[in-house]
Amino acid sequence: MTPNPQANHPLVTIQKSTYTTLDIQSLLQPLGGLQHYLHKGERVLLKTNLLIPSDPEKAVVTHPAVVRAVAQTVLKTGAVPFIADSPSGQFTKRRLEKAYQKSGLTAIAKDLGIDLNYDTGVTKIEIPHGKKLKKTPLCDYALQADKIIALPKIKTHSYMIMTLATKIMYGIVPGLTKAKYHSMYFRRTAFADMLLDLLTVKKPDLIIMDGITGMEGDGPSGGTPVHLGVLLATDDAIAMDLAVCTMLGIEPIRIPTLRQAKLRHLWPTQIQYPSLSPQDVRYTGFHLPSGAVSLMSGSKNHRQQPVPTEKCTACGQCVEICPKQAIQLIGRCAVVDYSKCIACYCCHEVCPYDAIQLEYIQK
Numbered sequence: 001m002t003p004n005p006q007a008n009h010p011l012v013t014i015q016k017s018t019y020t021t022l023d024i025q026s027l028l029q030p031l032g033g034l035q036h037y038l039h040k041g042e043r044v045l046l047k048t049n050l051l052i053p054s055d056p057e058k059a060v061v062t063h064p065a066v067v068r069a070v071a072q073t074v075l076k077t078g079a080v081p082f083i084a085d086s087p088s089g090q091f092t093k094r095r096l097e098k099a100y101q102k103s104g105l106t107a108i109a110k111d112l113g114i115d116l117n118y119d120t121g122v123t124k125i126e127i128p129h130g131k132k133l134k135k136t137p138l139c140d141y142a143l144q145a146d147k148i149i150a151l152p153k154i155k156t157h158s159y160m161i162m163t164l165a166t167k168i169m170y171g172i173v174p175g176l177t178k179a180k181y182h183s184m185y186f187r188r189t190a191f192a193d194m195l196l197d198l199l200t201v202k203k204p205d206l207i208i209m210d211g212i213t214g215m216e217g218d219g220p221s222g223g224t225p226v227h228l229g230v231l232l233a234t235d236d237a238i239a240m241d242l243a244v245c246t247m248l249g250i251e252p253i254r255i256p257t258l259r260q261a262k263l264r265h266l267w268p269t270q271i272q273y274p275s276l277s278p279q280d281v282r283y284t285g286f287h288l289p290s291g292a293v294s295l296m297s298g299s300k301n302h303r304q305q306p307v308p309t310e311k312c313t314a315c316g317q318c319v320e321i322c323p324k325q326a327i328q329l330i331g332r333c334a335v336v337d338y339s340k341c342i343a344c345y346c347c348h349e350v351c352p353y354d355a356i357q358l359e360y361i362q363k
């Protein structure tokens, strides 16, 4: 990704909202409205965060009310929205069905008469200018879309501290390839650069952030829902994440993706806030992941390890996703071989029963 001088002053619009008072048109009005981004007849990917099949109230997935409101607004332009993501685990029709159903998207698609993606095809592409990622398989649903509206959610992430707009396109990497990349890019800086490389391949045309109920603590799936009460929109992922950091009082340089973006001269020189500013919606007391304090201070004395608890049902999903084959089911419980573990926390992320705790080990 090379710096674009024309994109140095991106706009980020911020609106206070609840899930029952969503007004996407007025949110986008300072950006020129949705018609500025879409044309009649275009197939528009609504790229949600559909990490795992999860009840929307747990704040793991983009809230379906946001997806619905955006889809309705897209339909009014004459464009053709469809909903897609590649959740953690195998990229199969069965897993997609479960994720759509549990996350409230099946009902929306039926009500609005729009498609849910079931195409699990992938195509390998080259990224000649990628810093870390030179080639990768990507999901066909994303490669074939005319336009992309990304719908991330404000959430913590035990490995990358926050998962925001710069990470949302990781979902176009198919299924278990995502876990493989945790093994290949096991240092946070390398992982962050890989995420930034992905953004060069498929940059969302528009990003609408679900910050109404976010997640704090040990996200992206095991944290605690927190009411933040905002929606944000922009066409610049870095600007979006900088705005969220300001809103939550997080030093952005401590977030690996933003730190690497700064080193790659991708930060905007100035962000314009035509409606509310992040200070207007400032939230104090936001809880980062339990491992973030030592990570953000650069301390190497602490590392967290995943510890399966008695909540384990032996479903086997952590075994499937672990990129180092470090987990086995022994009896009715997952057991981790810490000599193989690289602390990527994919197991913690994918566990549907919140059965894996992250605990400090002293070195």
Ligand code: SF4
Pocket: 308, 309, 311, 312, 313, 314, 315, 316, 317, 318, 319, 333, 334, 350, 351, 352, 353, 354, 355, 356
């Ligand atoms: S730890 Fe979680 S994902 Fe792993 S087997 Fe147990 S319940 Fe399933």
Ligand code: SF4
Pocket: 306, 321, 322, 323, 324, 325, 326, 327, 336, 340, 341, 342, 343, 344, 345, 346, 347, 348
């Ligand atoms: S045990 Fe968990 S944290 Fe360790 S390598 Fe496997 S998935 Fe990653």
